[in-house]
Amino acid sequence: MAIKTPKSLEPLIIDGFIDEVVHPLKSGKEAAVYVVLSAGERLCAKVYKAANKRGFHKQALYQEGRKVRSGRKARAMEKNSRYGKQQQEEVWQNAEVDALYRLASAGVRVPKPYNFVDGVLLMELVTDEHGAAAPRLSDLEFTHEQALIYHGLLIKEIVRMLCAGLIHADLSEFNILIDMNGPVIIDLPQAIDASANNNAAMMLERDVNNLANYFGRFAPELLKTQYGKEIWRIYQTGKLTPHVKLTGHFKSSSKKADVKGVIREINDAREEAVRRKYEQVG
Numbered sequence: 001m002a003i004k005t006p007k008s009l010e011p012l013i014i015d016g017f018i019d020e021v022v023h024p025l026k027s028g029k030e031a032a033v034y035v036v037l038s039a040g041e042r043l044c045a046k047v048y049k050a051a052n053k054r055g056f057h058k059q060a061l062y063q064e065g066r067k068v069r070s071g072r073k074a075r076a077m078e079k080n081s082r083y084g085k086q087q088q089e090e091v092w093q094n095a096e097v098d099a100l101y102r103l104a105s106a107g108v109r110v111p112k113p114y115n116f117v118d119g120v121l122l123m124e125l126v127t128d129e130h131g132a133a134a135p136r137l138s139d140l141e142f143t144h145e146q147a148l149i150y151h152g153l154l155i156k157e158i159v160r161m162l163c164a165g166l167i168h169a170d171l172s173e174f175n176i177l178i179d180m181n182g183p184v185i186i187d188l189p190q191a192i193d194a195s196a197n198n199n200a201a202m203m204l205e206r207d208v209n210n211l212a213n214y215f216g217r218f219a220p221e222l223l224k225t226q227y228g229k230e231i232w233r234i235y236q237t238g239k240l241t242p243h244v245k246l247t248g249h250f251k252s253s254s255k256k257a258d259v260k261g262v263i264r265e266i267n268d269a270r271e272e273a274v275r276r277k278y279e280q281v282g
Contacts, residue, residue, distance in 0.1 A: 147218035
């Protein structure tokens with residue numbers, strides 16, 4: 001029995017981007033995903049839900065630092081006008097497309113993007129060894145050793161993402177797929193620019209802690225690790241690379257700031273400036 005084509009996908013069929021809608025794959029808080037045929041190949045078609053129907057809250061946290069080239073669009077977004085809301089939606093959707101291309105070129109395991117047309121993202125269908133849609137991480141059970149291995153693989157993916165300048169910002173066991181070669185990270189419209197968003201350190205740490213909490217069910221020692229803080233500290237020094245060796249430990253500085261010393265230096269500088277001024281007058 002053929003599936004009824006969703007209205008959102010009809011324009012793509014008319015324009016030849018899609019040959020046929022095979023079946024719905026999932027419907028999440030921000031999009032509905034379908035398996036489709038395109039030029040004889042099975043792909044995913046991700047249809048973004050309207051802003052008022054999405055379950056994703058506090059978008060402002062994620063949109064901070066995103067650049068809008070057009071001044072008119074930026075002003076409209078600030079005023080939150082009808083046109084501005086349309087532009088916000090466009091920026092939100094394009095963020096995932098941009099992130100996928102950027103991360104794929106950096107070697108991060110994400111679905112390969114193919115096209116983005118009328119609010120629909122066409123991308124690779126991630127499959128298991130039998131060709132079926134790959135399971136989510138949350139659907140799987142692990143041995144102690146497997147948990148350590150998969151956790152390590154994902155920490156490396158997070159590092160690669162950060163080296164490419166991005167943080168997922170909503171990473172959990174629910175948006176990671178497992179194919180025959182390991183984990184694949186999905187759902188990236190909220191991905192943030194690590195250097196432009198003031199919430200970057202907090203979001204990175206939250207992503208890392210989500211992984212520790214999940215895999216900690218199978219390997220409890222992971223619950224005591226602090227990879228997020230360690231990764232961010234190395235990133236701030238400019239020494240983070242995809243091949244960095246991590247320990248999972250972080251030692252915060254116990255050295256107290258010498259406030260009195262700073263104030264003393266400021267006062268000395270002021271006195272010196274006054275002295276030079278009088279010397280010039282004299």
